[in-house]
Amino acid sequence: MKKILLLILLFQISFIYSQSIKIGYYNDYPLCFKKNKTESGFFVDILNYISKDTWNINWIYGNLNNLLEELKDGKIDILINIKDIKEREKNYIFFKESFFYNYGELATSKNINLSSIKLLENKKIGVMKNDIHYIGEKGFKNLLRDFNINSEFIEFNNYDEIVKALKKHIIFAGVFSNSFLTSNNTLKKTGIVFSPADLTIATSKKSKTGILFLNDIKNKFKLLKDNKNSYYYTIFSKYFPKKGNIYNLSQTLKQILFGIFLIIVFTFIFLLLKYKNKKKIIKILNNIDFLEKSFDLITSEKIDSFDFFTYIYLELKKLNLIDFLGLGFLDNNNLNFKLGLSKNKIIDYTLKKSAKTKNISWYSIDTNKSLYIPNILKWKDPDYTPRVQDKNFLNKSLTILSIPIKTKHNKGVILFEKTGENSYKKVDKSILNTIAKEIELSFKYKEILNQLHLEKEKYKNIALKDSLTGLYTKYFFYEWHYKKREKLKRTSEESILVVIDVDKFKQINDNYGHLTGDKVLKSISKIILNNIRKMDFATRFGGDEFLIVFENTNLNFIEERMQKIKNEVKHLNFNFKIDISYGIEKITSKESIEKSIKKADEKMYKMKQSR
Structure with a gap:
């Protein structure tokens, strides 16, 4: 049985x-x-x-x-x-x-110069059926829709078919994944990127x-x-030998934002020319550096929301487009505002959502629609009531344009307000809608930068920190030496390296298992960290080999420390004996770091063989 x-x-x-x-x-x-x-x-x-x-x-x-x-x-x-x-x-x-981690990018054949995304109007664009970079929420189809660009999408089964269609001039441009374009030198990247995605x-x-x-x-x-x-x-x-999709994304995003900025400027001028208000056209065109400066703030990786708001507020006042500006974002059931009041006063203000009546600021949040009020004194709506925050505007006719903005993780609203009844004509509303789009873009970009920063830190930690022991890796050591070598040439400072190897470590793994071997390595790493100074550092150089760098000290001090480390390793609480061997060598500018490591290795093996 x-x-x-x-x-x-x-x-x-x-x-x-x-x-x-x-x-x-x-x-x-x-x-x-x-x-x-x-x-x-x-x-x-x-x-x-x-x-x-x-x-x-x-x-x-x-x-x-x-x-x-x-x-x-x-x-x-x-x-x-x-x-x-x-x-x-x-x-x-x-x-x-x-x-x-990947993203989409637009490419053309090499003989085409695409200086603006606006040139895609009425052009044929090749896409792969059901490709996330085509149909996704942040895909190219929605990108063109947001900027009112009409293009014809031609669907293909795979990227190779799109490449062939480009070569035969059947289509003007194609949507690809960045990873595919990185390995293809027959196409020209446009710098227009979109749809970041975890695959x-x-x-x-x-x-x-x-x-x-x-x-x-x-x-x-x-x-x-x-x-x-x-x-x-x-x-x-x-x-992916260069990891370009992670570390170069910021620059590529700046390229797409610059393209979007050009579209905004183009649209801005187009709207002004469409409506025959010559005085306003001349005034806006003379202050076109307002948009350029806004773009500089957007593409700065250290966007300060207060400075950005202040700049927008003051420039719009110069252009006589506002007397009051509000910019608010949701935080639970509150709207946290920055308000630009009369006399150039800027304050923070929190607006709570009432169960009975809601301030008109909530209208655009709740409906995701713009709201135009020609005169706040004549506004009658039981669900959304006006509230004037600036005492200078109380009981006065006030025109309000409320525009919703949305990022991936949040909602907000922009309030443009001007004294007088029906103060915003058709051209003014078009201009303010364009500016609202640019403000929305800035906060979307800020979210992407924050995400990118987290990705960079994540991959940097993976590359530079050993996951088992918490020590630095050999990559960190070589990066340190690359920065240090010029200083070694100029100064009399000395750095000394110690190569450490665990004796008979293979036998520990074979006899007691790899999990026990890992515990041994972690225990030795902890002893090393407890016996070096803040200015020194230790790495797991590979397998059971460690490397310590001591800064600005002498050989006697290092020998004393190494004997202490060796003694503590011998007394680790395992049911078998553990010992280490080590070799000490100076790091100098006269010989390569590889040679210094080799010399330390030789001394370490000499100690190992002496027992």
Whole structure:
């Protein structure tokens, strides 16, 4: 009976470990693509690695549009290189971890000069069916709609077809992922970018196999991504050696914002010319530097909201477009305002939402519509009541234009107010709507910058800090030396490095397991950190090898510290003996850092062999 149960158990185990799964992929080099009739790419390599011991993957090649349908119908279990959006959540379950951060970019053939996005009017644009950079909330289709640009979209099955259409001049421009353009030198990037996206994988709600697969790889993938020495970063470096999509995004965003700024200026002038108010045209054109300065503030990575508001307020007063300006954003059930009052006074003000009656500021928040009030004294609406914050405007005729603004994570409202009845003519309202768009853009950009800063810090910490020990990595050491070497040439300062190796560490791993080996490394790291000064630093140089840099000290002090570290390591609370060997060497400007490390290594091995 025991033998039968054992056979059943073995059969079940073998079934689990040979579980087959169908995974769909399409052509988006280098994230996923077909090469010599074989599946390849960043996503493919990562999933093959994670699932090699437990899953038998059957790769299904197709175009994105068809694969989405096949995933929905349960014909495939997983689709890779996909973004989680609300519309897709009805049919699909998304893996919560991000594989790759990407964004869309417009490109043309090399003989076309696209100096302004406005030149896309009535042009044919090539897009991939169901591509997030085309149909997404921040996709190119909505970008053109926001700026009232009419273009014809021609849908293709993949990016390669768009490239061919560009070469044959069937289309004027094409929408691509930035990762695809990075590896394609036949096209010209326009600098118009949009739709930043975290890309992941998804399964159908109908696929039990797909759901099981997502659960199975969850912890494995997280461990890979958290460890900067893992296979994930090896593959990342293979396909994206410069990591341009993370660290160069800020500059690219500035390019798109400059393009948008040009559109705003173009629209601004167009509206002024459309309406025949010559005095106002001349006055605005003479103050066009107002828009230029606004753009400078927008593209500054250190946007100060107070300075920005003050500048807008004062410039609009110079142009005689306002007597009062309000800019408010939601915070729970409150509207936090900055108000520009008479006599150039600027204050902060919080407006609470009343259950009975609401201030007119809430109208644009609640409805997402603009509101024009020719005379506040004649305003009659039981739901939204006026409230004048400036005593100088009490009981006076006042014209109000309220315009909603919206960012990804917040809502707000801009109040333009001017004394007198019906003080804003058609041209004035058009100008103020354009300015409101630019203000909205500034806060959208600020959100993107904040997100970008968090991404930079995240990847910087992954690259420079070892996830197991908390020590710096070898990359940090080489970055430090790159900055230090010129100083070493100019001054008499000395830096001394110590290479440390754990004796017989392989035997510890083999006899007691890798988890115990990790505990040993963490314990030794803690001892090292407790025995170096603030001006010194320690790195995990690889495996069981550590490197310490001591600044402005002497060999006697370092030898004393190293003996203390060695003694504490020997007394660690494990049921086996632990010891370390080390070698000390000066870092000088006369020889390469590699040579200094090699000398320290040789001294360390000499100590190891002496026992």
